[in-house]
Amino acid sequence: MMVPVDRQLDEPRAADQSGEDWRLIHRVGMGDQAALESLYMRHYSGLYRFILQVTRRVDFVEEVINDVMFVVWEKAAEVKPLSKASTWILGIAHNKALQALRRNRRTGSATLDQSGYAELTPDMDMSFGEMETREVLFALLRGLSPEQRAVMELVYYHGLHYSEIARVIDCPENTVKTRVFHARRKLREIWPELTGTRAPDASKTDNR
Amino acid sequence: MDIHATADTSTHDEVSLLLPWYINGSLGDRQKTLVGEHVRNCIACRRQMESETRTLAAFRAESPLDQSAQAGFERLHVRIAAREPSRSGRRLAGAVGLDWNRVLDKIQSWTGMRPGMAMAALPLAVIALAFGLTRLPQQTAGDSVYGAGSASTARDGYQTLSSHAGAVAKPWDVQVIFAPGTSNDTIERLLRSIPATIVDGPTGVGVYTLKLPKLSADADFQAAIVALRARQEVAFAEAAQPLSIPGPGKAKTQ
Numbered sequence: 001m002m003v004p005v006d007r008q009l010d011e012p013r014a015a016d017q018s019g020e021d022w023r024l025i026h027r028v029g030m031g032d033q034a035a036l037e038s039l040y041m042r043h044y045s046g047l048y049r050f051i052l053q054v055t056r057r058v059d060f061v062e063e064v065i066n067d068v069m070f071v072v073w074e075k076a077a078e079v080k081p082l083s084k085a086s087t088w089i090l091g092i093a094h095n096k097a098l099q100a101l102r103r104n105r106r107t108g109s110a111t112l113d114q115s116g117y118a119e120l121t122p123d124m125d126m127s128f129g130e131m132e133t134r135e136v137l138f139a140l141l142r143g144l145s146p147e148q149r150a151v152m153e154l155v156y157y158h159g160l161h162y163s164e165i166a167r168v169i170d171c172p173e174n175t176v177k178t179r180v181f182h183a184r185r186k187l188r189e190i191w192p193e194l195t196g197t198r199a200p201d202a203s204k205t206d207n208r
Numbered sequence: 209m210d211i212h213a214t215a216d217t218s219t220h221d222e223v224s225l226l227l228p229w230y231i232n233g234s235l236g237d238r239q240k241t242l243v244g245e246h247v248r249n250c251i252a253c254r255r256q257m258e259s260e261t262r263t264l265a266a267f268r269a270e271s272p273l274d275q276s277a278q279a280g281f282e283r284l285h286v287r288i289a290a291r292e293p294s295r296s297g298r299r300l301a302g303a304v305g306l307d308w309n310r311v312l313d314k315i316q317s318w319t320g321m322r323p324g325m326a327m328a329a330l331p332l333a334v335i336a337l338a339f340g341l342t343r344l345p346q347q348t349a350g351d352s353v354y355g356a357g358s359a360s361t362a363r364d365g366y367q368t369l370s371s372h373a374g375a376v377a378k379p380w381d382v383q384v385i386f387a388p389g390t391s392n393d394t395i396e397r398l399l400r401s402i403p404a405t406i407v408d409g410p411t412g413v414g415v416y417t418l419k420l421p422k423l424s425a426d427a428d429f430q431a432a433i434v435a436l437r438a439r440q441e442v443a444f445a446e447a448a449q450p451l452s453i454p455g456p457g458k459a460k461t462q
Contacts, residue, residue: 033288037281044277059434066284073288137266156267161234177225184228188259 021085029077040069043086046158047093053138053153054097054146057104067096083167090158091168094150101146136191143190148183155180219246223253231260282443286385380429381407381448382418382436390441398441402432417448 021042027035044065051064071092079088141149147169154165162180166173223246229235230243247253382404386395399405402420409416423429429447436445 033285036288037285040281040284041277044280059430062280062283065280066287069284070287070291073284137269153267155228155232156264159232159234162229164234180228181225184260184263187263193262 018084022081025076025085036073043089050093050153051097053149055101060100064096064100068093087164087167094169140191144183144186151179152183227256227260231264380420382420383446383448384416384418384442385444387441387443394441
């Protein structure tokens with residue numbers, strides 16, 4: 001039997017982290033920029049990944065992160081600590097990332113995938129083992145919609161429960177479950193390696 | 209109708225939906241037990257579980273992307289300072305008309321000092337100001353940090369470095385703050401390599417306006433700004449006039 005990834009030991013640490021996050025947010029609400037800097041550094045990496053995954057625009061990421069943290073700065077005095085702080089911050093990030101995509105569509109500038117992301121496109125002459133798993137995943141995820149990539153990142157990287165994801169993306173829990181279900185199925189189609197059958201076929205990922 | 213078969217199918221469907229959260233360890237005890245018991249007896253779910261485990265490992269593999277949090281925060285700091293210098297609890301507006309909060313902010317942003325250290329350095333800044341060694345932009349009530357309001361200020365609700373009241377910026381001029389400690393020689397080398405020329409500055413807060421060579425498209429101009437931001441010697445780079453699409457952030461692929 002497969003043993004689930006046991007994150008029980010991480011849970012108290014996660015609670016502590018959220019407690020510390022809320023303490024920092026409280027200080028940010030009082031205008032403490034040092035607290036904002038601490039919060040920024042604690043969440044930068046996770047936000048970077050999440051926003052990049054949703055937008056596929058390296059050149060958007062930092063702008064969106066700063067939009068997110070600017071909202072944190074402005075709203076910190078009002079927000080109530082009713083959930084994990086990361087859930088609140090990721091919810092802002094989700095909105096800002098989708099807003100950036102909408103702006104991008106209006107202006108017609110190229111997405112990362114359209115403008116070429118050659119360094120992260122799997123080399124079909126290489127075996128799966130020779131490729132960086134993360135790079136393969138990033139390239140193949142372009143076959144999913146931004147909304148699907150968002151939920152996948154929240155499940156598999158951020159480790160959020162479906163109820164937390166529902167709060168982040170502001171939709172019913174059942175919608176989260178079905179969205180993840182369809183995203184998983186699509187990912188297995190474009191990346192049969194996940195089921196241990198054969199090498200990934202990047203040509204199937206082009207959803208344009 | 210086979211009630212047990214229906215119940216099994218229902219459980220299988222539910223477990224199939226819950227597998228990602230079983231794998232990421234976020235399920236509560238009841239659902240964790242439900243999934244664990246079903247998976248023991250269901251080959252299809254066991255195979256899905258293996259797939260889920262690989263997916264989780266792939267997502268948590270180290271990111272290939274280089275990231276620069278500190279430079280990003282510096283830009284956020286500038287944005288906040290431009291928006292609302294008065295919200296900080298450290299604001300110490302004095303009778304002589306100086307905005308001490310801005311002095312503190314500038315000390316922090318230029319030296320990378322923590323607030324406490326910046327406070328300690330404040331007397332030195334006062335001495336420097338007294339002897340005219342540095343200059344802060346004048347601020348009047350209702351203005352934001354970098355000068356009088358502009359059309360873009362009214363529209364956006366805040367003011368950026370690009371709207372500072374200095375020489376009139378032309379299209380494709382770039383406003384830049386060099387990293388603390390960057391020597392003049394290094395700046396000159398950087399400008400020669402672009403190539404770019406300084407057309408204005410530094411302002412009292414160290415903003416230079418650079419003229420870039422004539423570029424054929426906005427995209428080229430954006431790429432030039434991204435390249436500038438990627439340089440270690442550059443702490444801040446932004447179009448002197450607003451671009452039609454969001455400005456790129458500092459991020460590098462390896």
